[in-house]
Amino acid sequence: MDAPSNKRAADGRVPADGRAPIVEAEGVTKRFGSTVALADARLKVMPGESHALVGRNGAGKSTLVNVLTGIFPPDGGEVRFDGRPAPAPGDRDAWRARVACVYQKSTIIPELTVAENLFLNRQPGTRGVIGWKRMRREAADLLATWDVQVDPAREAGRLSVQDRQFVEIARALSFGARFIILDEPTAHLDNAEIERLFVRMRALRESGVAFLFISHHLQEVYEVCETVTVFRDARWIATAPVADLPRADLVAAMTGEATELGREGGRREPVTAPVRLAVSGLSGPGFSDVSLEVRRGEVVGLAGSSASGKIELAETLVGLRRPASGTAVLDDRPVPFGDVRKAMDAGIGFVPRDRHAQGLVPELSVGENATMTVAGRLGPFGVVRPGRLRAEAAAAIGDLDIKTAGPDQPVNGLSGGNQQKVVMARALATDPGLLVLINPTAGVDVKSKEALLAVVDRVRADGTAVIIISDELDDLRPCDRVLVFFHGRITAAHPAGWSDRDLVASIEGVS
Template identity: 85%
Template sequence: MAPVPLAEAVPLVEATGVSKRFGSTVALADARLTVLPGESHALVGRNGAGKSTLVNVLTGIFPPDTGEVWFDGEPAPKAGDRDGWRAKVACVYQKSTIIPELTVAENLFINRQPATRGVIGWKRMRREAAELLSTWDVQVDPSVAAGELNVQDRQFVEIARALSFGARFIILDEPTAQLDNAEIERLFTRMRSLQDSGVTFLFISHHLQEVYEVCQTVTVFRDARWIATEPVADLPRGALVEAMTGEAADLGRTTGHREPVTADVRLAVTGLSDGAYEDVSLDVRRGEVVGLAGSSASGKIELAEALVGLRRPGGGTATLDGRPVPFGDVRKAMSAGIGFVPRDRHGQGLVAGLSVGENATMTIADRLGPFGIISPRRLREAARTSIKGLDIKTQGPEQPVNGLSGGNQQKVVMARALAVEPRLLVLINPTAGVDVKSKEALLAVVDEIRQGGTSVIIISDELDDLRPCDRVLVFFHGRITAEHAAGWNDHDLVASIEGVSS
C-alpha cells in the first residue's frame, strides 16, 4: 500500500481557536497549531509570543478558556487525567525534570516501580530500564546517578521516559540552549532516527538556523496569536524573522572593521593547561572584547570557567592587572574584579526560590548592610538600579525570578555579574534561549561597558554573539589555532572552528 501523503494525513496534534487569559493578561488569543505525524514541526516567536502557554495547554497543565485540542483525530484527555495525557504527549523542558540524586533507572520508573506485594524489584527495574534505553538507543548506564549525566544524555533519558508511556509526540523546549555544536548534531541525528520510528516533534527554538536544519514545517506566533504556518523550505529567513518580529530584518549584516585596541593589557594568560586545553596563552586589553569560539571538546568553556574560579588548571599562570587570578575560588575571583554569566542560567545562574532583587544583588550582599545583615531598603535600591539599567521586565524587585521570561531571567543573571563592577566580564553563551530583542539588549550591554574600560570575554557557539568582539580566538582540540579580527566573515570563522582551511 502506498503511504498516505502528509497533506492528506490526519493531524497527530491539532489545536484550534485556543485562548487563555491570566487576569488581564492575554496569553493566547485564537491560537492554532497543526502537526502532522512523523514530522519535526518548529514553533518560533519572541518571548511573550504565547509559545509556553500553548505548550502548557498541549500537555494538559492549563485547560484552554476557549478552543479545542485533538490528538490523532480524538479529543484530548480530560483535565486531571494524568495517565491519559502522558500517553499522548510529553515535553522535554530547557530546565531538566530529571532528579539528579536518583539513578537513571529510578528516574525512568519513578512512581511506577515494578513491585511485588509492595516491595520494589530493584533488579527487575534496572533490567527493564536497560531494555527501554536499548530500544531507543540511549547509551547510558541505568545504574548511574542521573546527576552525573551531561545535559544531552539527561535529555535523551527524558525522551525515553516519555516514549515508555506510549507518547509519540514529543515537545522539545529550547533543547540546544546548553549544547555545543557536536552535541547539537548528535541531537538532530537522534531526532531523525526517532522520526523514522514514528515519533513526531514540536521543536521550540530561538535559533533559526536549527529550524532550517532539522524541521519540515514552522509555525510562527507573535503577540499571543498565530501568524503563519509554512513549509520550512518555502520560507526565506528574512520572511521568517519578519513574521516573528513584525519588522523587516537584515540577516546579511556583518561586523565592520575596527581599529585594534591598544590599551594596556588587563588579562594575561600564559601556558595555561588542563585536561581540556593545553598551553593556552592570550591577552585581553582594557576595554577590549575578545571572543572564544570552538567546537565540541575544544576547551573554550573549561578555560573560561578556570578564569572565573570554577576550575583549577593544572599548570600555567593568569594575571588580572598584574595580580594572580585566584583559580578555584569563585568568591575570590569576584573580589579580584571578575564577573561571570554562566553557561546554565537555571543550574548556575539563578536561585529559583528567591526574588528578582535577591538574585540580582547576590554577588554584593556584603555591601547591603553592616555586619553581614542585609538592609531590605539597600537591596531594593540596588535591585531597582539593575532593573532600570538592563530594562528587566518585572513587577518589581520582590517578584519571584522564576516568574520571568527566559530573556528577562538572563538579564537578571547579567545584572548579578555587573553588580560587582567587574574589570573583566566573562560571558558563556550569554543569549542562549532568549528571543531576538533580548539578545540585542544583552549584547548592547557589552558595547556599553567596554566604553567604560571593562574587558569582556564572550564564549559562544552563536556567531551573532561574537559580532561585537574586537577579536575572535578559535579553539581546536584544546589549543588556540586561529585569530580573526573584527570584520571576519562567517565562512572563514566556521572553517577555523571545524579545523579546515578556508
C-alpha cells in the same frame, strides 16, 4: 510562508486527506497577569513528522510547550490530539499517553537505576511488593523495542547525557505517547552524539512517532526537520516546509525587519587603547580553548544560546568556577580563578545572572547590600560603622538614582529595576578595572534598562573594561564588539553596527 491549511472533513476534526494531526493548537492564548505570554498561537504536527519550533527568547515557545503538555491550561483557543480535544487539566495519565517533553535539564532521577526510572510509580508486582526481576525484564524488553542500548540495572546517573535522553524517550513511548517534544536536545552533545540522536529520530518517525524539535541551532533544523514554525513576540509568525525556506528568510522571520529604527548596534570606531584583560586558551565545563582581549574603555559583548558556554566563561573570570586549562591576565596580573573574594581584590566587578538567587540578600537593607563588597573599608578591625555605611550607600543611591526611602530600607521592598541598580552599585563599589555583567537588564522596566546601560557608557569613559553577557540584543548595542559562542567556542565576531539579522544568524549557527 502561509498559515497551515485548516481544511477538515464533515466531522470538523479530520483533514480531508484522512489524516488527523497528531497535535493541533489553534488560537491559543495565555496571560500571566498583564503579561501576554501567547497570543493567537497555532501549531499543527502530523504523525511521523519532525517539526521545528523556533524563535528568540521570549517568543512564547516555552509557554506553548507547557500548554501542549498540560501544565498550563490555555486562556483561549483549543488544543487537540488526533483530532480530539486535549485531556482535562490534572488528568496526568491521559496527558502522558499523548505527549511527553524531554527537557534540556533531564528529569531522570540519577540515584535510581534505568529500570526504576522507566517504571517509576508503576512498578510491576503483587500486593504492594515490587517484582524486581520482572521490572528489569520488562525494562530490557522496552529498551530493546526502541533500540535503546543501555543496561536496565545501571544507575541512571552514570549514563551519558544522550543515553539519559533516550531513556526519557523510551519512557514516554511506553505510556503510549507518539508525540515527543525535544527541548534543546543537542545543547550538551558533541557532533557524533547529535548525529546518533538524529538517526534515532528518523527511525522512530518511521513508526509514526512525531517530534517537536526546539533548538537555537538552526542548521540542525535543516538537517532533521521537515516543517518549521516561527514564533516572535508571543505570536505565531509563519509555518513553512524547511526545504522551501532559505536560511536568511528564517532568521528574518525570527527577528523581524533588521532595518527597523534602533535595530542596529551603535557604530563606533575600533578601540585602540592598551589591553586590560587577556584570555588565552581557556577551557572548562561548557567552553573550550577560548582566547580574547578586552582593552581599556572597551565594551565587549558575549552572545550565544543558553548552553553556548558564554555564561560559564564569565563565571570563571569572576571566580565562581575553576577552568581546566588556560590563563587570564588582568592588568598584568593573573586572574585568581575559583575565588570570588580574590577576584574582586584583583579588580573584577560582577553582576550575576540572577539577582534573586545570586545578587541580593533580601533580609538586609539597601545600604548593606550596596556596600557588601567594601565592608572592610567602612570601619576599623572589620567592624562596620553605621555612619560610614549610610554615607557610602547614600552616594551609590544618588549616583545610580535608586528609588528608595533611604539606605536603611529593606532591599526586598524595592522594584525589580531598583534592586538591579543595587546589585550594580555593589559591583561598582570596588572601582573595578573589569566589569562583568550577565543579563544586566533582566526583568526590569524600560526606564531602568536605559539607566543601567547608561552606567556602562559612564564607566568605560574612566577606562574600565566591560564584558556584557546577555540573551537580549538591546543589552549588546552599547558594545564595541560582540563575540558569538557556539558549542563552547567563539565562532564569530561582529563589530559595532551589526544588524539583528546577522547577529542572530551567527548565534543560531547559520551565518
